[in-house]
Amino acid sequence: MSTATLTAPAPSRRASLRPRGLLWSVLRLHRTALWVWLAFVVATAGLLLWLTGPAAHDAQHQLETFGYAGVLKAASSSATFLSFTSGAYNDLFYDPDTLITLGGFAVALFAAGPLIGRELENGTAQLAWTQSVSPARWLAAKLAVPACFLVLGNGLLAALYRHLWNTHSNLLVAGIDPRSLYFSLGPATVVAPLLGLALGALIGLAVRRTLPALALSGFAYFLIYAFRGNHWPFQGRYTAPDPTSRSWAIDTSGATVPDPNCYTDRGCLAEHHIARFAREYLPSPDYWPRQLLETGVLLALTALAATAAFAVVRRRAT
Amino acid sequence: MSSTSTTPAVALEATGLGKRYGRKAAPALDDCSFRLPAGRISALVGPNGAGKSTLLALAAGLLHPTAGTLRVLGAAPGELRDRVAYLGQNKPLYPQLTIADTLRMGAELNPSRWDAAYAARIVEEGALHPGQKIRGLSGGQRTRVALALALGKRPALMLLDEPMADLDPLARHDLMGTLMADAAEHGTTVLMSSHIVSELADVCDHLLLLGGGRIRLGGGIDDLLAAHTLVTGRGTAADLAPHTVVESRPAGRGLTALIRREGPVDPAWQTEEPSLEELLLAHLRSPDAPALLTPATTTAPLAVQA
Known part of the structure; x- marks a missing residue:
């Protein structure tokens, strides 16, 4: 070839830690989303730490004094109708779960809209593909960078939540809610938003229009949300809620005795020489099998959706 | 290559x-x-x-x-x-x-x-x-x-x-x-x-x-322009054979036509080299005119048409 090849002057910037190339471009384009995500993680982590620490004192005191009756008393102290804003510890305990679920929805919508769909609709994806970047590499960066932030953020939140569960799950009113929370917390908490990311990207690539992609992606994540925790067909029969309180009392001699059923009657408690109560709610031997099975299935679906997304982008452009 | x-x-x-x-x-x-x-x-x-x-x-x-x-x-x-x-x-x-x-x-x-x-x-x-x-x-x-x-x-x-x-x-x-x-x-x-x-x-x-x-x-614009001639005169499009008539339209008592020359043009016709605009408009107006690609622009080893 006779075409003269121009060698660009070698870049003199050698700041090794500064993001380069596609990484820089993805971080710069989605800077706002990144800050929103960091704020979300910090706020949710703060809520979890608060629930682990100071917020639990009153409910803990009620449990120690009155046993399970104290837990029920603390739970019914709420003055508001909405459980999300109720001051009762039993309600607040589930708020981080709601936030993490909403975060997953936001991820799926973000992937279908701003991350992929809008770029295809505006033609800015084609702008990136006509730099020295192939569509497959572009998609890889678009998926990998958010995935890293998701794994780090949700990993931290899931770990804090597990810690909160181990510390204070005995302050929860027995029933169906603690059970479904218990089975949904773990590695699957981290993987589910990744599936949302991959599905959103796939839908964005296939639909190429922001609004329909948002709607479809929201619906897809709703399906994941509906099955999350303990409702997948592959998990077999849905296990019944556990209504027993699983609490016991300790008398002044230090011996473990059954709950004398005094409710909140202090005279009755004194009569039975009860020093304090303890409770261990819901340890379950099938937690890890269920959790790991769900994680595996979610990971497989994520891989499938990501592979399909790469197939779509390869079919569309070279 | x-x-x-x-x-x-x-x-x-x-x-x-x-x-x-x-x-x-x-x-x-x-x-x-x-x-x-x-x-x-x-x-x-x-x-x-x-x-x-x-x-x-x-x-x-x-x-x-x-x-x-x-x-x-x-x-x-x-x-x-x-x-x-x-x-x-x-x-x-x-x-x-x-x-x-x-x-x-x-x-x-x-x-x-x-x-x-x-x-x-x-x-x-x-x-x-x-x-x-x-x-x-x-x-x-x-x-x-x-x-x-x-x-x-x-x-x-x-x-x-x-x-x-x-x-x-x-x-x-x-x-x-x-x-x-x-x-x-x-x-x-x-x-x-x-x-x-x-x-x-x-x-x-x-x-x-x-x-x-x-x-x-x-092809090269100069080559393409040189291959075409704008002719004006009395006669019909059929009189212009063997040249390829890309487009012709009546002008006064005769006609004006853009032709692709096959040999010299009969001196009875008034000739001039078309402008690029005339060349393009004539071809845009007559989609059925045969294609013309100069040798450097064809993929076939031999030029199809001169």
């Missing part, structure tokens, strides 16, 4: 190229074959919907052809992304970025070839401040930034889809000048679609006329 030594290096070579969007739609390109020699500044013209944007997007590796092959700088489309620049019709840019960030993106995504000083100069010539957001720019200013992004990577082949459509005459003149100076200095091949015929005559030395999904007219 594997072609014979007499053929100049080829920037773009299409063989039986076809692209169809959906099964029911008519094909945008249909059995399209041509060759664009390297170093030419070629105008890609044709009626609306002739497949100009499709051809450019195929060459940029943004679409897959449904039939045939396309070679770009001797490789498959998309293989040499660092050496091919593409400017889409609607000049997509990220609205949330500043001009400086947009150029920075060009540097980050074209690490091997980026010429930052050159890209910055193109932007500065438009009196644009690097801190301005793309969102706040006018259409013409956006075109300038998009062009800076395309030129900054120092491409060997530039594919420009209606590059000047929304520029004011002065900016158009300036930017065309920048583009052409760059092309002349570095031997860049340019393929640019446009509707502004007068402009093409000034800057382009090569022409590809698309119609019905194929190249109807292809």
Whole structure:
């Protein structure tokens, strides 16, 4: 070839830690989303730490004094109708779960809209593909960078939540809610938003229009949300809620005795020489099998959706 | 390059190229074959919907052809992304970025070839401040930034889809000048679609006329003009045989016709060389005229027609 090849002057910037190339471009384009995500993680982590620490004192005191009756008393102290804003510890305990679920929805919508769909609709994806970047590499960066932030953020939140569960799950009113929370917390908490990311990207690539992609992606994540925790067909029969309180009392001699059923009657408690109560709610031997099975299935679906997304982008452009 | 030594290096070579969007739609390109020699500044013209944007997007590796092959700088489309620049019709840019960030993106995504000083100069010539957001720019200013992004990577082949459509005459003149100076200095091949015929005559030395999904007219503009004659006189179109009549229309008592000469023209006819505009309009008005590709522009080893 006779075409003269121009060698660009070698870049003199050698700041090794500064993001380069596609990484820089993805971080710069989605800077706002990144800050929103960091704020979300910090706020949710703060809520979890608060629930682990100071917020639990009153409910803990009620449990120690009155046993399970104290837990029920603390739970019914709420003055508001909405459980999300109720001051009762039993309600607040589930708020981080709601936030993490909403975060997953936001991820799926973000992937279908701003991350992929809008770029295809505006033609800015084609702008990136006509730099020295192939569509497959572009998609890889678009998926990998958010995935890293998701794994780090949700990993931290899931770990804090597990810690909160181990510390204070005995302050929860027995029933169906603690059970479904218990089975949904773990590695699957981290993987589910990744599936949302991959599905959103796939839908964005296939639909190429922001609004329909948002709607479809929201619906897809709703399906994941509906099955999350303990409702997948592959998990077999849905296990019944556990209504027993699983609490016991300790008398002044230090011996473990059954709950004398005094409710909140202090005279009755004194009569039975009860020093304090303890409770261990819901340890379950099938937690890890269920959790790991769900994680595996979610990971497989994520891989499938990501592979399909790469197939779509390869079919569309070279 | 594997072609014979007499053929100049080829920037773009299409063989039986076809692209169809959906099964029911008519094909945008249909059995399209041509060759664009390297170093030419070629105008890609044709009626609306002739497949100009499709051809450019195929060459940029943004679409897959449904039939045939396309070679770009001797490789498959998309293989040499660092050496091919593409400017889409609607000049997509990220609205949330500043001009400086947009150029920075060009540097980050074209690490091997980026010429930052050159890209910055193109932007500065438009009196644009690097801190301005793309969102706040006018259409013409956006075109300038998009062009800076395309030129900054120092491409060997530039594919420009209606590059000047929304520029004011002065900016158009300036930017065309920048583009052409760059092309002349570095031997860049340019393929640019446009509707502004007068402009093409000034800057382009090569022409590809698309119609019905194929190249109807292809070659150096001087060669194409020289192959045609505008004749005026008394007579009918049939009297002009053996010449190929591209278009004829009545003028006074006789007719004016654009012909492709086959040998000398009967001196009874008044002859003149057509302008590029006349050549294009005549071919656009008569879609059934036979195709003409000059030897350097055909893919076949032998020229089909002289």
